Amino acid sequence: MDGILPLWKPKGWTSHDCVMKVRRLLHTKKVGHTGTLDPDVEGVLPLCIGRATKIVPFLTDTNKVYEAQVAIGVATETEDASGAVIERKEPVTLEGNDIKQMLENFKGAITQIPPMYSAVKVNGKKLYEYAREGISVERPAREVYIHHIDFIEGSEQWTESTFRFSIHVICSKGTYIRTLCTDIGKAFGYPAHMSFLVRKQTGEIADKDCYTLDQIKNFGEQGRAEELLLPIQKGLTHLDSWDVDKETAWRIEHGQVLNEPTDTLRNPFCVTHQGEVLAIYQYHPEKPGKIKPVRVF
Structure with missing residues (x-):
């Protein structure tokens, strides 16, 4: 199970409480939240599940x-x-x-x-x-x-x-x-x-995308929890993207250092193949003209 669970955090719960609850509901340990909300605050709290935990710092860094x-x-x-x-x-x-x-x-x-x-x-x-x-x-x-x-x-x-x-x-x-x-x-x-606060959106994930803990529980009991997950790329829309061919995709999946793309991209950036996010790369700090992986999915 890999993806972003768009949770509507209820009042009275800490962000950590929500992580622990979702771990039990989805029967997985790989759950990470993307920006603390105080207990008195409700709102959008995207939780990264499975491989999506690799993008936690990037989704946290959004507006x-x-x-x-x-x-x-x-x-x-x-x-x-x-x-x-x-x-x-x-x-x-x-x-x-x-x-x-x-x-x-x-x-x-x-x-x-x-x-x-x-x-x-x-x-x-x-x-x-x-x-x-x-x-x-x-x-x-x-x-x-x-x-x-x-x-x-x-x-x-x-x-x-x-x-x-x-x-x-x-x-x-x-x-x-x-x-x-x-x-x-x-x-x-x-x-x-x-005197009051609600978070309406994190990055591109908005209140309309979210599910309550009760809804997540119901879907989980029906074996349909994966239907609630957003794709990993939904949490990376604020990053520039570089789409590559099949040969380059193989090299990226193996975490290789590559030549810089011809396009000018903001650092760091997503690398995709046929619409699927393969990795996050950055310009190599020690090798001019090269790029290196930060995360490989």
Whole structure:
């Protein structure tokens, strides 16, 4: 069984919980997830099965699409609704045009400081481990990219003394939407947190492609689980592709170093034969004019 299982992760489950559950449902150990989702978050979590586990780092590296709710007026220690309140300030009602104008400042390359309650490692230890011990450490700032960020019209509401509105975000790998929501609040001069989040898409795999754990269980009991799997190439559509002839395909299947293709390709790139992905190659770092395999399927 090889392919990508497009799971709709439910709230209350960690990404690891989902991997363990699917291993039991499909009776296979070769399952890997493609980007952690916090327990309180639901949404698209592609799981790689069998040979598809070889593409986990490449699918993880794709853009993500989210819908989030920003809650202005209250900050929490975790930057989401699950954390203890650390700051309050009575907000005012923000106008839609003002929100749209402010969001323009968050488009493109931005710098984020990861939240203390995150899995980012500092000196070999995860930040949330420091946080649970009450230890504050310097967190490394990192650059992420916001391709699109849009205000969702009509989403404004007052809830629990906070003014809330929703945003639609397309962003690079490594973006913390919790931190983005907090920073948007700061830009308006208020404490804020992320009160809701759903991941709508990972790479080319969208919510409409996904199955729930119950659906996966039902298909598995009927011996039809393979019908749910997307082909490996579905997780590699963001990479350039080089289609080769039969002779070259044989050499690629045997992991050989080859001459560079005549086409200019972004590094790394897929190699295909008659529509089937054979491998992922890259330009050879030590041999000019050559390419070498990164993954062979």
